[in-house]
Amino acid sequence: MNTLTATESIPYILPEIILVIGICAVFLVDLLIKKESKTPVALTALIFVVGAFLALLKIDGLEPSYLFSGMLVLDKMNVYFKYIFIISAAIATLVSMQTYTSRKLNSGEYYAFLLTATLGTLLMSGASDLLTMAMSIEVVSIVSYCLAGYKKEDMESSEAALKYVLYGALSSGIMLYGASILFGLTGETNLAGIHTALATTEVNSIALALSIVMILGGIGYKIAFAPFHFWCPDVYQGSPTPVAAFFSVAPKAAGFAMLLRFISVTFTNDPSFTTWIPEIESIGLQKVLIAISILTMTLGNLSALNQTNVKRILAYSSIAHAGYMLMGMAALSFAGVEAILFYLATYLFMNFGAFFVVDHIGRKVGSDEIYAFKGLNTKAPLLAFTMVIFLASLAGLPPMAGFIGKFYLFSALVSSELYLLAVWGLLNSVVSLYYYWRVAKAMYLEESLSDEKVEFNLSGGVLASILAGFTLILGIYFNPLSVWVKSSVSILFG
């Protein structure tokens, strides 16, 4: 084990430092330039996101270590997640630049919040202490409330923000209570320290179970698993669409990073999930995870069936996808973790792509309802074609990336001998076909309501094509990604 002091740790958190400087820089640039043109602000944000990406490349090879006396950690899995967060921040910035050129919503605060949310997710994936876990979740949450309520004059946006705050406050409270029980049992806040305490002394398993469930509640709110998913459709529908797309990817991935680290570091004795601390056997952690994943994907898919708003459909579908990924968690194996990591990478491109198209339609036609998509094929072939790629990938059809992601998940389940769960997941994927198909049908088989032009402009088309390209390529030529995932699966223990 390699624990570094504060001054030694600074090179290891270079991406985070660059993002913090970026937040301040965006505010300053916003103050210094004229009100009319806001492109420099967006460009500043983009430059710092790229800077963080370069810094991440630089720290990629560093030796896995505990930083800041065990408050944060840098290991292979952490770096993998950080790539996902920074890429989604870059896409969100690019989509926002597209979206807001015509509007004046494009202010400096917006990009600063986006950078802060990214910073929060980076910290969430590296948190190895109950204190940093709670703090980083709060950073992401507080910024999310502001972003969700950003369109103040829009009633839906304000309602979304208020619901988000109420649910967020409740689940943070529950998580902190759970953390305080865990601290009371072990006298440690550091995850590795808690593991040592649990492995050496016997603790009351009811109290331990209660604290685990409560902490899962706090993390589950970020992942949006049932029964902590109620905020999700309203918030996605009410928020500005690029923000909704960002919410559905980055904080969710950060929640999974935190869940993986919390469960594996605290409760397993070795990195390969074979032996656990004794109390966990009696609690039945795997059964809890299986129940949550079944509940989440079933509720998500069934609620999506009769929705008419495409943003809401995507919100419910994102809940269902969280359920699929939780199946990988429930497998409690290396293969399951690999499947989650792979799935998140594919999910990043297909979900951002789908939201981007919805955003575009929403601005041109003025509605997110399914009827706005009618006859899109004749009006805007590229738009319709990319949307079909994203939808097919979300539904898990070959040869899209989503298919490979699901394939990894189900094979992880089979190797953990969870056959029933795998069958249930397959059934759910079949159900999900129905609502993705409804959108595709509206675009290709139904008559358009009007003849107005809705096709992408050049940069929008390029962005959508890139996202669709990744969704296709990762479905056909997925070997490099799966090799990278295999090498990233190691979590720092001890």
Add this chain to the structure above:
Amino acid sequence: MVIADFAFILVAAFVLICACVVVFHNKIIYSAFALLFCFFGVAGLYVFLNAEFLAGTQLLVYVGGISVLILFGILLTKNIEDLTSKEVSTQKIFGGLISVTFLGGLIYMVNSVDWKVSTPKPIENSPVEIGKLFMSDFLIPFEIAGVLLLVALIGAVVIGRDTDKDLEV
């Protein structure tokens, strides 16, 4: 020792009663004042735990800052004084059942567990030690809190200011 126990029970009961008023009172202004007294009581509990610095901070931040802000918020909102909470009775029954079960579970748990007890003597000059820890072991949470507060402040301004001309869609 007995007097200290008696005082503790008194303060704890005070906190609990105030908290109940916060939750159950129909008028929001009563709830807000009860919350203020509740924060006072919690500061008292910190004193019993030998955390004088925390007790002082609690008084400054929660009693002096947050409660007063909540009261201002209520005073500046139109028609909020007459607002009474509207709950459906089924919600009350289900909510009540869940809460009581949960409370029972928590009480059972708190009594049945051997809690880890801290053995070292309380530190005399705690603000100095806390300051040192903030700059060493707890540097990262301290810095995260800094960013968090900065963004929360700006976020509050963004949400709270009037919809001005240059934010029109």
